[in-house]
Amino acid sequence: MTNDTFERMARTYGDAVFRVAYHALGSRMDAEDVSQTVLLKLYQTDKPFASDDHAKHWLLRVTVNECRKLLRTPWRKRAFPLEDYDGPSPATEDHSDVLAAVMALEPKYRVSIYLYYYEGYSVREVAKALGEKESTVQTRLARAREKLKKTLSGEKEAKDYA
Amino acid sequence: MHDLNNYRETCAQLTLDAEKLEEIITMTENTNKKNRFSRPMRTVLIAAACVAALCVTAMAAPAVQNLFMSFSITLTDPSGNAQNAQMFVCSDMALEKRDGKDILTVNDREIDVTDAFAKDGKYVLEEEGAVITVHPDGQVEVSMGGIVYTFALGEEVPVVIKGIEAPEDAETGNYIVTDQNSGMEISPAK
Numbered sequence: 001m002t003n004d005t006f007e008r009m010a011r012t013y014g015d016a017v018f019r020v021a022y023h024a025l026g027s028r029m030d031a032e033d034v035s036q037t038v039l040l041k042l043y044q045t046d047k048p049f050a051s052d053d054h055a056k057h058w059l060l061r062v063t064v065n066e067c068r069k070l071l072r073t074p075w076r077k078r079a080f081p082l083e084d085y086d087g088p089s090p091a092t093e094d095h096s097d098v099l100a101a102v103m104a105l106e107p108k109y110r111v112s113i114y115l116y117y118y119e120g121y122s123v124r125e126v127a128k129a130l131g132e133k134e135s136t137v138q139t140r141l142a143r144a145r146e147k148l149k150k151t152l153s154g155e156k157e158a159k160d161y162a
Numbered sequence: 163m164h165d166l167n168n169y170r171e172t173c174a175q176l177t178l179d180a181e182k183l184e185e186i187i188t189m190t191e192n193t194n195k196k197n198r199f200s201r202p203m204r205t206v207l208i209a210a211a212c213v214a215a216l217c218v219t220a221m222a223a224p225a226v227q228n229l230f231m232s233f234s235i236t237l238t239d240p241s242g243n244a245q246n247a248q249m250f251v252c253s254d255m256a257l258e259k260r261d262g263k264d265i266l267t268v269n270d271r272e273i274d275v276t277d278a279f280a281k282d283g284k285y286v287l288e289e290e291g292a293v294i295t296v297h298p299d300g301q302v303e304v305s306m307g308g309i310v311y312t313f314a315l316g317e318e319v320p321v322v323i324k325g326i327e328a329p330e331d332a333e334t335g336n337y338i339v340t341d342q343n344s345g346m347e348i349s350p351a352k
Contacts, residue, residue, distance in 0.1 A: 007187050014186075018178035035178050036186055043190045065270050072256055096172040098165050117166060118173045131272060133261065152165070 006043050013056055014039060016119065017063050023110040024067035026103060034066045060119075060129050064111065071107070101151045102144075109144040112137055257300050257315050266296055 001009075017038050021031035041062055042055075049055040102113050115126045116137075123141070127134040256267045263276045268289060275285040275296065285296045292306040300315040 003191055006190060010183060010187055014178045014183050015176070019173060019176050022176055032179060032182050036182070039186050040190070062270065065267075069256075069267075096168050098169040099172040099176075102169065114173070118170055136261075 001043065001045070009042060009052075009055055009059075010039050012052070013059050016056065017059055019114060019118070020060055020063045020111060021067055023103070023114040024064065024107055025070065026107065026110075030070060034063060034070060037066050038063050057125070057129065060115070061131075064130055067111075097152060098148075101148050104151065105144055105147055109140050109147070112140045113144050116141055252302075252304065252311075252313065255294075255296075255302065255315055257296060264298065268294075 014035060018031050018035045021034040021038075022028060025031055025034065038059060042059060045058075047058065049058065102110055105113070111130065112126055115121045115129055116123070121129065123134050123137050127137045130137065257275075258265050258267070263274055264279055266273045266275045266285060268287070273285075273287070278285040279298045283298070287294050287296075292304050294305075295303045296315075302313055302315055304311045304313075
């Protein structure tokens with residue numbers, strides 16, 4: 001990959017890589033670190049990409065793997081109990097209600113939601129990016145939607161009451 | 163989903179810091195393509211079983227690879243006695259159960275080793291010039307450069323030191339191993 005091609009792809013897909021990492025990790029700093037690792041892997045790879053879409057899928061897949069790797073590290077495990085983590089996200093940034101509600105979901109739901117609703121990927125594509133079965137992704141999306149419905153309905157009621 | 167447009171609009175505002183992006187691009191422009199970033203940002207925090215009161219004073223040129231780091235170190239005690247040792251670090255392998263299958267992750271590749279475990283009781287692969295044998299309990303043997311390193315995948319980043327005998331009062335020390343292009347440095351973790 002030439003420097004020009006790399007620069008173009010980094011500028012085009014850097015934000016998408018960052019968003020996936022942010023959804024997976026819930027921390028801007030960690031997401032930036034992972035983004036750097038992923039983009040450097042892109043620079044180093046000899047993999048021929050058939051199209052920009054192919055490159056984007058590869059980038060998102062590598063991002064998911066890098067996030068998993070980070071979540072597996074012993075020091076991270078002590079801080080966040082991996083995908084079984086059942087509490088709210090540590091993110092404290094000022095989000096819209098919906099994004100805040102998404103980030104409050106368990107990490108395993110967040111990336112599925114992002115890829116499906118923001119990137120517009122099909123269930124099959126999300127499953128491929130995450131290395132999961134399509135049925136697993138469908139279940140996660142359904143559960144995430146249910147949880148979001150409860151959370152956001154509750155917030156709306158609270159606001160209306162206030 | 164509730165208020166999908168709101169979610170998309172807010173997500174669109176989540177962007178990689180422009181300075182960070184420029185920094186990454188500049189890093190790649192100012193360097194050779196291969197091996198310069200053999201371990202980008204890889205500061206490996208290790209819990210190395212080191213002999214108390216010994217300090218790491220020197221090391222030979224390391225064999226820096228993607229999956230393994232193997233390098234020579236010299237440990238010197240306060241009396242000036244030196245011992246040579248071989249240190250091996252492997253931080254990019256993992257074995258996990260997923261949907262009832264045993265999945266081995268090596269160099270970003272996920273390998274379903276369920277059948278090999280069932281049939282042979284182990285999975286053997288060659289990677290980066292090393293022969294790696296993985297057992298279902300997470301025990302791993304890596305045969306590399308005539309030395310066999312044995313470690314367990316799991317809670318710790320695997321670090322093996324060969325060639326020294328730790329005394330009974332040995333302590334565990336935390337060290338940071340930093341890959342610096344052609345060299346490697348070890349410093350106490352803060």
